[in-house]
Amino acid sequence: MGKGDMKTKKGKRTAGSTGKARPAKQVVAAKKTAAAKAAPKKAAAKAAPKKAAAVKKAAPKKAAATKVAATKVAAPKKAAAKAAPKKATANAKKAMATKATPKKAAAPKTAAAPKKAVAKKAAAPKKAAAKKAAAPKKAAAKKAAPKKAAAKKAAPKKAAAKKAAPKKAAAPKKAAAPKKAAAKKAAPNKAAAKKK
Helix, strand or coil, rough: CCCCCCCHHHHHHCEEEEEECCCCHHHHHHHHHHHHHHHHHHHHHHHHHHHHHHHHHHHHHHHHHHHHHHHHHHHHHHHHHHHHHHHHHHHHHHHHHHHHHHHHHHHHHHHHHHHHHHHHHHHHHHHHHHHHHHHHHHHHHHHHHHHHHHHHHHHHHHHHHHHHHHHHHHHHHHHHHHHHHHHHHHHHHHHHHHCC
């Protein structure tokens, strides 16, 4: 045994009569740290077959989920690809229709043009006759216009004169009334004077 070791039965049993029976503290500490480091690796190694089995089980589900996601993503693209030729044909038809619209609009106009010209020619003498017939009436109306304007201006004066007419008629009667009354009073006196 060494100088620093205690002489115990256990120590004697394990190491014999010479050398250290117990391990040093540093060696114990090193072993502990190594075990702690190796623990997660050991646990992973133990769990590896379980993990592999779980992955195998989940594989078809994962594959199905990824397929569904891929189809969802690809669906609008597929729909657009399918609709593309239809869209192209529709656009072409629209373009043709827009090109044809001015021609269509012009077609009835061009067809109606000679008819319009004929109608104008036919209506021309009637229009001229109507103008000639209306000319003297227009001239007379122009001549009468200043008279009408003067009559309009004089209208309020005429109305005022009409209102004042009964008063004017009543005025001489009122003035003559006292003279008549006086004459009536003097009549018997005149008669008496004649008799005398």
